[in-house]
Amino acid sequence: MSDQPHEISRSSQAARVAAVLGALIIIILVAAPWWAGRADMRLMGELFLYLALASLWNLMAGYAGLVSVGQQAYVGFGGYMLFALTIFGGLHPVFAIAGAGVLGALIAIPVATLIFRLRGAYFAIGTWVIAEVFRLSFAQLSALGGGSGSSLPVGIVRSLASSRSGRESLSYWMALGAAVTAITVVYLMLRSRRGLALTAIRDNELAAGSLGIDIWRTKFVVYVVASGLTAMLGALIFLQKLRISPDAAFSVNDWTAFVIFIVVIGGIGTIEGPIIGTLIFFALRETLADLGTTYLIVLGVVAIVVMLKAPKGVWGFIVERYDIQLLPLRYRVNVKEHAKR
């Protein structure tokens, strides 16, 4: 192959088209308050938050091998921190969201120190146990409503924007910003020096260790960053909901099972996978929601079929078949067919 004229680059035609299309889509989405209805904006806002949650879970599970089924701990923690920082700390909600992220990252440090002693399935179970500890602990806090929860005072809600449409637009933009930020953080992290180490760990943990990569520290950084950002997302989610309770905040179904579904059917270990997965999940949810519990059975069947027929998810299947990268991390060798002739 080396005798054939070829060029080496990270970019490709598909990546360039995707970049232009991506920029256009973001511009159109930013302008949504001027063209979309209230229900559509609410739905898109929710979609963006799930996309952000899925991208972060994918960073942990797909790249660092940290299969956590307890990320609801940070969603709930972030939500409660929003309430605590605004009600008791007097912070503006936007600053409280940032504060929730910082506190989420801080609480992730002792949690990681504890659960990183566990491996594989035990790690997964450990994360779930931690999330339950969080849920039970917050249920004890009477100042935040105890087991029945509490609502965000009207004054705090109004401090976001005076009009309802203004608040809805701001919530929508923050959700869109969260999704773009989460994907950008994951993309930049994977293209960095640490990302190289992370990819090496995912490919071959033993070889990575014997080349001097501190596996524990690399995974630790990923866990703390992902958990801090997940806590920020939790704050955003409950700023939209305006009400929080331990069962809603620490729901394994809402904040982890659906997120895992999105990543697995989209394509674990790829940046594009969670994007595709989120679109599929919301398409299924919006078309099948009227079926009640049957909807959950259909989700399960879809997950099983994808895992059996395309274990690398829909995006993994597309990459294998068409060799496309929309958000290129790897270099490619493009053989120039015309020059060859």
Added chain:
Amino acid sequence: MPEPILSLRKLEARYGDFQALYGVEMALNEGEVLAIIGANGAGKTTLLRSVSGLMSNAAAQVVYHGQPIGALRADEVAALGIALVPEGRQLFPSLSVEENLLIGGRLNRKGPWSLDAVFELFPVLKERRAFASTALSGGQQQRVAIGRALMSNPDLILFDEISLGLAPVIIKSIYEALPGIVGDGMSAIIVEQDVSKALSVSDRVYCLMEGRVSLEGRSRDISREAISRAYFGVE
């Protein structure tokens, strides 16, 4: 007599109930190339795994520059200047050739080895620097694995079965490159099933049989009969 840079002191290693090494004693001097030979299952790879930190042992059973390192993790051992070229290459399939090499240079240890130096040693890797490591032939992949270990500028390099699964002509060319690698005071341990290749590049040889040292001597002095006895345990 100078202190050896690496000493194994009554090294024991286990996989659960199975004991792979029984009180192995070994010493490696600075700049020396040591060959470890032995049949399948003799404990050669286990010995390298113990030195490189991939297997945890009692700290005092592996001593490097006077420091007990038997209980250190692999990344801590690598930071001390011990690099492993693992059996089966163990490249990172998602990364390009150049990225595989750069991973090896993450430790930023000072020394003669850099990306350019590795490309000078193995020009084919420069030509294919942007290729996925999986797109290379077995011999080229082995060169990447060696280059990746050299990029950390180690004081001691461990080669585990570098000829495994390669064509004789490729093995020959890799072994021809070895003197250029292990010169300049770098020490090496070569685990190899190909006895003549191992003897041709080493100063001393240890033979392992069923987890114990069955023979030790200078590579050029040792007789074929002695090796046969130590290797197979038969007269």
